[in-house]
Amino acid sequence: MKIKFNFDMNDWMEFQKYFLFHSRQFKKTLLLATATMPLISILIIYYKYSLTNKLDFLIITVFSIISLLWILFYPKRFKNRSLKRIEALLNEGDNRSILGIHEIEFDENSITHIDPASKSIFTWKGIVKYVKSNDYYYLFNTSVSAIIIPIKKTNLNEIELNDLEQMFLNKIMK
Numbered sequence: 001m002k003i004k005f006n007f008d009m010n011d012w013m014e015f016q017k018y019f020l021f022h023s024r025q026f027k028k029t030l031l032l033a034t035a036t037m038p039l040i041s042i043l044i045i046y047y048k049y050s051l052t053n054k055l056d057f058l059i060i061t062v063f064s065i066i067s068l069l070w071i072l073f074y075p076k077r078f079k080n081r082s083l084k085r086i087e088a089l090l091n092e093g094d095n096r097s098i099l100g101i102h103e104i105e106f107d108e109n110s111i112t113h114i115d116p117a118s119k120s121i122f123t124w125k126g127i128v129k130y131v132k133s134n135d136y137y138y139l140f141n142t143s144v145s146a147i148i149i150p151i152k153k154t155n156l157n158e159i160e161l162n163d164l165e166q167m168f169l170n171k172i173m174k
Contacts, residue, residue, distance in 0.1 A: 001105070001106045001160070001163070001164060001167070002103065002104070002105045002106075003103070003104050003105075003149070003154045003155075003156065003164075004101065004102070004103045004104075005101070005102055005149070005150055005153035005154055005155075006100065006101055006102075006153060007098070007099055007100060007101075007102045007115070007148070007150070007153075008099055009087075009090070009095070009099060011136070011148060011150050011153075012090065012095075012098060012099070012148075013083070013086070013087060013090075014133075014135065014136060015136070015138065015146065015148045016083065016086050016087075016090075017083060018131075018133060018136070018138065019144070020079075020082060020083070020086070021079070026082070030075055030078055030079070033074065033078055034070070034071060034074055034075055034078070037066065037067055037070040037071075037074070038067040038070065038071065041063035041064070041066065041067045042063075044059075044063065045059060045060055045063055096116055096117065097115060097116055097117030097118065098115065098116075099116070100115065100116035101116065102114065102115050102116075104147065104149065106164070106167060109123060109124065110122060110123050110124065111123075111124070111127070111139070111147065113147055122139075122141055122147070124171040124172065126141050127139050127140065127141055127147075127171070127172050128140050128141065128142065128143070129172070130168045130169070130172040132165065132168075135150060135151055135152060136148060136149060136150055136151060137149040137151060137164075137165075137168065139168070139172070
């Protein structure tokens with residue numbers, strides 16, 4: 001089976017988003033960043049209490065509201081800022097080798113991937129993980145690199161997509 005599609009910056013950013021939001025390291029960093037403000041609030045309240053031996057309910061209320069708002073809204077801001085930084089880095093460089101027409105041919109033994117700057121051949125054993133999202137197939141050949149296939153751009157009908165997905169499951173999930 002052979003597919004051909006135009007790979008653009010939106011496709012690349014969707015992969016970055018998928019990779020980032022499923023990364024253990026990113027989740028740890030996000031948890032730490034989200035927990036920072038409530039922990040600082042607790043320390044400030046404790047410090048004030050240790051100085052006066054009185055609980056100031058106004059300060060507790062203010063810091064509780066600030067901490068609650070932080071927990072509710074900061075994770076989304078953190079994710080959006082991370083994606084904007086990634087996009088800015090990608091826009092700085094020359095991406096001609098990533099963006100453009102991609103051709104991928106699947107056969108019994110290998111996957112041949114032709115992009116605007118190179119031709120790569122992967123054996124099926126070289127694909128370490130297969131992931132299907134709503135709009136993409138990701139065939140990971142390392143923990144940080146993948147062949148990205150935008151499902152809608154392949155122009156395959158539903159039967160062909162099912163056959164392609166079955167091939168992935170048979171070849172990769174063994």
